[in-house]
Amino acid sequence: MEESEATTKKPRSRQCCICKDRRAALKRPKNLEQICRECFYDAFEEEIHKVIVQNQLFKPGERVAVGASGGKDSTVLAYVMSELNRRHQYGLELFLLSVDEGITGYRDDSLETVKRNEIQYGLPLKIVSYKDLYGWSMDEIVKAIGLKNNCTFCGVFRRQVRELIYFVFARPVVSLIPALDRGAALLKVDKLVTGHNADDIAETVLLNILRGDIARLGRCTSITTGEDGTIPRCKPFNFENLDDIDTYAYFKKLDYFSTECIYSPNAYRGFAREFIKDLERIRPRAILDIIKSGEDFRISTTTKMPEQGTCERCGYISSQKWCKACVLLEGLNRGLPKLGIGRTRGRNGQQRDAPQTNGGMKNIGSKQCGTLDF
Numbered sequence: 001m002e003e004s005e006a007t008t009k010k011p012r013s014r015q016c017c018i019c020k021d022r023r024a025a026l027k028r029p030k031n032l033e034q035i036c037r038e039c040f041y042d043a044f045e046e047e048i049h050k051v052i053v054q055n056q057l058f059k060p061g062e063r064v065a066v067g068a069s070g071g072k073d074s075t076v077l078a079y080v081m082s083e084l085n086r087r088h089q090y091g092l093e094l095f096l097l098s099v100d101e102g103i104t105g106y107r108d109d110s111l112e113t114v115k116r117n118e119i120q121y122g123l124p125l126k127i128v129s130y131k132d133l134y135g136w137s138m139d140e141i142v143k144a145i146g147l148k149n150n151c152t153f154c155g156v157f158r159r160q161v162r163e164l165i166y167f168v169f170a171r172p173v174v175s176l177i178p179a180l181d182r183g184a185a186l187l188k189v190d191k192l193v194t195g196h197n198a199d200d201i202a203e204t205v206l207l208n209i210l211r212g213d214i215a216r217l218g219r220c221t222s223i224t225t226g227e228d229g230t231i232p233r234c235k236p237f238n239f240e241n242l243d244d245i246d247t248y249a250y251f252k253k254l255d256y257f258s259t260e261c262i263y264s265p266n267a268y269r270g271f272a273r274e275f276i277k278d279l280e281r282i283r284p285r286a287i288l289d290i291i292k293s294g295e296d297f298r299i300s301t302t303t304k305m306p307e308q309g310t311c312e313r314c315g316y317i318s319s320q321k322w323c324k325a326c327v328l329l330e331g332l333n334r335g336l337p338k339l340g341i342g343r344t345r346g347r348n349g350q351q352r353d354a355p356q357t358n359g360g361m362k363n364i365g366s367k368q369c370g371t372l373d374f
């Protein structure tokens, strides 16, 4: 072979395997395809469009809030959702919704990013704060309870905030209880989308197995959850790897905030994350395979699941007399911040009898840093 031929052949092996024309700019972790930027944008956006269409996530005319933390995933989500909405004429009215947990040096900075995103993407932004809703910011809660268990408060309160999305675009939220009392009649937002990605979901499958939490294992892989009377939440990035989202944000030069929460060392989830990343290095499909395993688990019909009712105090769904948020709030307001902290689920997700507290409240199972529970 002539030398000049050999040198011209070498770069050809790094050609994009899709367009066979441009130079490959990355290797996708999930299939090891070497592709160029343009084909990557197309492939990534098309995969999300497919998830939206195949799972019928939205209907024309719906009002959809993007849970915007200012982090990479939700920033990419807001950007891609507005692009796809325009390109494929979904007919959605999109909003950004941010929850200000009141964490100085973390959320205040990330909210500044979301405020810029509001202008960059032309999406109206609504910020709701724990302080306004519950009377407590996370800074104050950490002062009262310390660093241990603070994620339980944050996860539970954030989940409850989800229900308020019904109302936040209608009027300022003054308190939790009247807001919930007004019920679905005032529904203003039809769906909430979050930036949970395939890595998050694989981690959660693994954590639910490790904790023996069958109830959550059964629902953590669903692309849409919460149709049981609560606002439906959708996860269009269910099958998108974190690395692809990172690359997309980087190539598109999106404006996001990338600091970890200062109160959330999140050690247990962190180990699961590392473990999954190690597996992915050996077997690129590992993350998608774990999700598939989670989807395919069948729960025996003889397994007793928690019965779903409503909280006597605020009306939020609860398998106990009072929902977790009301128990935690009561503890905070009575100067007993540890009330409601602790795990009381038995094996197979069955409820064990928990110690009675004043007002007939019972402990219910807690969950650290429930990113899937937003």
Ligand SMILES: Nc1ncnc2c1ncn2[C@@H]1O[C@H](COP(=O)(O)OP(=O)(O)OP(=O)(O)O)[C@@H](O)[C@H]1O
Residues within 6 Å of the ligand: 066, 067, 068, 069, 070, 071, 072, 073, 074, 075, 097, 098, 099, 100, 101, 193, 194, 195, 196, 200, 371, 374
């Ligand atoms: N404070 C918040 N306000 C609004 N949405 C939030 C907030 N925190 C989390 N979410 C939503 O839940 C998803 C997963 O939460 P997670 O804790 O993994 O977010 P993050 O790592 O802070 O940011 P991101 O996922 O955007 O990179 C986010 O992608 C976002 O859609």
